[in-house]
Amino acid sequence: MAGAGDARGPGPAAGEPPPQQRGACQVFPERPAQGKPPQEGFLSGFFTNDQKCPLMLLKTLETNPYVKLLLDAMKHSGCAVNKDRHFSCEDCNGNVSGGFDASTSQIVLCQNNISNQAHMSRVVTHELIHAFDHCRAHVNWFTNVRHLACSEVRAANLSGDCSLVNEIFRLHFGLKQHHQTCVRDRAILSILAVRNISKEVAQKAVDEVFESCFNDHEPFGRIPHNKTYARYAHRDFQNRDRYYSNI
Numbered sequence: 001m002a003g004a005g006d007a008r009g010p011g012p013a014a015g016e017p018p019p020q021q022r023g024a025c026q027v028f029p030e031r032p033a034q035g036k037p038p039q040e041g042f043l044s045g046f047f048t049n050d051q052k053c054p055l056m057l058l059k060t061l062e063t064n065p066y067v068k069l070l071l072d073a074m075k076h077s078g079c080a081v082n083k084d085r086h087f088s089c090e091d092c093n094g095n096v097s098g099g100f101d102a103s104t105s106q107i108v109l110c111q112n113n114i115s116n117q118a119h120m121s122r123v124v125t126h127e128l129i130h131a132f133d134h135c136r137a138h139v140n141w142f143t144n145v146r147h148l149a150c151s152e153v154r155a156a157n158l159s160g161d162c163s164l165v166n167e168i169f170r171l172h173f174g175l176k177q178h179h180q181t182c183v184r185d186r187a188i189l190s191i192l193a194v195r196n197i198s199k200e201v202a203q204k205a206v207d208e209v210f211e212s213c214f215n216d217h218e219p220f221g222r223i224p225h226n227k228t229y230a231r232y233a234h235r236d237f238q239n240r241d242r243y244y245s246n247i
């Protein structure tokens with residue numbers, strides 16, 4: 001989500017498999033119409049997927065504490081996010097929920113695979129973490145798999161992808177260190193969804209960066225395990241901003 005003319009890579013940074021079906025295919029090199037504007041002209045109470053997507057996105061941007069913090073952090077880093085410019089609701093191939101397209105600094109939302117508001121919020125949060133990483137650092141998404149691995153670890157760790165309620169639904173509850181295991185597994189799956197590499201290579205990349213990237217909680221300052229934590233993190237971020245602006 002860096003400024004205009006930013007072209008650090010020729011295609012996608014990441015594609016996310018939905019939680020219920022972790023196997024996914026590579027979808028973004030075949031994006032049919034980049035930058036397609038959201039559909040307009042909502043009629044009556046009946047919405048199709050391509051009409052629901054921008055409405056759910058708007059609600060997520062305005063109300064979700066994870067997203068509000070990330071939007072503030074992007075703005076603070078000089079990469080202000082514009083709803084119409086930086087998000088694109090599209091139909092995607094396979095089971096992918098969304099992705100960050102580094103070549104256009106756009107977040108793709110797979111309207112045919114995002115099923116409800118909570119899912120929309122998780123996808124937007126996850127992709128905004130990639131966008132934040134893209135903004136703050138020179139990320140070699142395509143030439144250095146460890147850079148991708150680091151951002152996937154951070155996105156899985158901080159987006160709520162591995163929050164307790166999600167995990168209970170997956171019937172994995174009760175293991176110590178489970179959050180770390182979930183983050184590692186999801187990071188590996190996200191890499192495999194967009195890179196044609198072996199599972200062993202993906203695992204090695206994740207393991208090499210895991211400790212430092214798992215402990216990098218920016219811009220949250222903590223692991224926001226639920227919306228209450230995310231609200232606290234947002235408040236602290238705003239106070240941090242205020243402190244610096246008073247110097």
Ligand SMILES: [Zn+2]
Nearest residue numbers: 014152155190
């Ligand atoms: Zn990702």
